[in-house]
Amino acid sequence: MNERLSGDAAEEAKAAKAALRRRLKAARAGLDDEGKRARDRRIGDQVLAWWRRTRPPLLAVYWPLAGEPDLSEAYAQLAQEGAALALPVVVQRHAPLAFAAWTPGEAMSVDPMGIAVPDALRTVERPPALLIPCLGFNEHGYRLGYGGGFYDRTLAPGTRPATLGIAYACQAADFASDVHDVPLDLIVTEETAVE
Numbered sequence: 001m002n003e004r005l006s007g008d009a010a011e012e013a014k015a016a017k018a019a020l021r022r023r024l025k026a027a028r029a030g031l032d033d034e035g036k037r038a039r040d041r042r043i044g045d046q047v048l049a050w051w052r053r054t055r056p057p058l059l060a061v062y063w064p065l066a067g068e069p070d071l072s073e074a075y076a077q078l079a080q081e082g083a084a085l086a087l088p089v090v091v092q093r094h095a096p097l098a099f100a101a102w103t104p105g106e107a108m109s110v111d112p113m114g115i116a117v118p119d120a121l122r123t124v125e126r127p128p129a130l131l132i133p134c135l136g137f138n139e140h141g142y143r144l145g146y147g148g149g150f151y152d153r154t155l156a157p158g159t160r161p162a163t164l165g166i167a168y169a170c171q172a173a174d175f176a177s178d179v180h181d182v183p184l185d186l187i188v189t190e191e192t193a194v195e
Contacts, residue, residue, distance in 0.1 A: 013176075020144065020175060024136045027170045028067045036067075039168055039190040044074030046188045047131065047164065051078055056129035056162065058084045060099055063108075063116040068133045069166050076104045086127050088150070089117050096154040099124050126154065127161060132184060134167035138175055141165070141183040155182040164188050 031039065051059065059078065064070045079085060086099040090113045100121045107119040132151050136144035143165050145151060155163065165184040169191045177183070186192075 017144070017147070017175065020173060021135060021146070024144070024171050024173060025066070028135075028168060031067075031168065031170070037070075040070050041073065042190040043069050043166060043168075043188055043192075044071045044077075046192050047071060047074050047166075048077055050164065050186075050188070051083060052081070054129070054162070056127065058086055058124065058127040058129070060086045060088060060127040060130040060161075061102075062131055062133050062166075063087060064133070065115070069168065071131070071166070072104065079104050086124050087117060088115075088154075089121065089123070090115060090150065094149070094153075096126075096156075097150050099127060126158070129162040129164070130154075131164050131166050134165045134171060134184075134187065136171045136173040136175065137165050137167050137184075137187045138173060138177070140177065141185070141187060142175075142177040142181050143184055143187075144173065144175060149180065152180050152182050156180075 061071065061075055061078075062068070075085060085102050085104070087102045088097040089100050090111065091098045100118050101124050102118050108116045109119050111117050130151075132143060133145075134143045135146060138144075143151070155161070163184040163186070165187040167187060167189055169189040171189075
């Protein structure tokens with residue numbers, strides 16, 4: 001009987017997270033193009049300020065999917081200022097991400113997961129700092145992603161890298177973290193003031 005109740009509770013929690021993901025995707029999709037570009041610039045400015053202060057030797061960025069903040073202007077500025085950048089690469093499902101060195105403007109292709117990766121994959125060790133896109137985030141720094149668990153598996157082993165969650169302020173949500181979730185060091189939105 002208790003196993004059945006815990007199974008029911010798990011299914012309810014799963015359904016609630018799926019509904020939350022749909023709501024957060026809709027909120028993000030509801031941002032108008034001009035307002036979204038302005039938000040992206042403000043987020044990018046915060047990332048630049050953070051990088052200029054901390055100067056990690058390698059920074060993992062991300063290629064934006066389905067309405068995620070597009071920080072391409074900030075990436076170009078980072079590269080111009082000497083930042084070494086990398087993009088995440090999915091090597092297989094249910095595994096940590098790999099990373100490939102990347103320079104803005106280089107030739108890209110789409111991998112089997114539908115994610116843009118550099119044509120010439122030059123794999124690197126896990127960077128000491130990662131920008132991580134968030135579908136949602138809570139007040140405790142936990143991220144809600146798309147449910148694949150790639151970033152949680154990537155952050156779990158070894159020395160913990162610095163982590164900056166990237167999201168719009170409208171993606172703040174109230175949700176409980178799971179046991180495998182890893183809190184991020186900082187959530188950067190268009191309303192954040194990174195010093």
